[in-house]
């Protein structure tokens with residue numbers, strides 16, 4: 748079947764036991780996941796109907812990728828919102844430090860992956876030192892210090908922070924690259940979950956009481972957060988699920 752629409756991307760069909768059709772985009776590749784019985788003509792029509800969405804997502808993924816920080820000597824990154832120039836040096840001893848506008852990473856860093864690993868270990872230490880006391884202070888201010896059981900740092904892909912019903916708050920240490928106000932917002936966001944385990948109106952009211960500009964911070968993170976995932980790391984993906992009636 749040829750409907751005359753020229754698609755400016757190619758796609759791959761992956762048939763499986765699934766019951767619905769989904770479009771999955773990753774690293775510029777388009778994959779259509781369908782049940783076994785769906786034929787190629789149907790998929791072609793389906794993809795044509797979703798072409799606008801797919802093109803928008805592909806463009807966004809490409810933009811995000813070009814904006815990601817690079818672990819390369821001389822590149823600029825941010826730390827607590829301050830711009831720093833990366834200085835990578837081979838050395839026998841591992842050392843990461845900030846000096847005169849530079850973030851110096853020294854050690855056996857023959858590859859950018861190795862440099863990135865050193866950097867992440869350093870960043871986690873920085874996050875712990877900076878965010879733990881602030882998180883505890885906010886918990887005390889809200890009178891929920893007894894509910895706060897643990898503060899963890901983990902480079903999760905999907906979230907900047909998380910608060911469990913057991914009182915465990917988890918932060919993504921990459922947030923340390925954001926301006927201090929944004930870090931502050933994230934801390935407040937998670938600590939307020941110790942009071943309300945939801946995103947109800949009361950919850951946001953409480954957040955607002957401690958961070959009046961919270962919606963600006965949220966927007967900032969949505970627009971800029973992807974930069975903190977250094978190239979080679981996060982592979983941006985988009986996903987569209989559709990019922991078969993589509």
Ligand SMILES: [Zn+2]
Nearest residue numbers: 936940945946
């Ligand atoms: Zn939340």
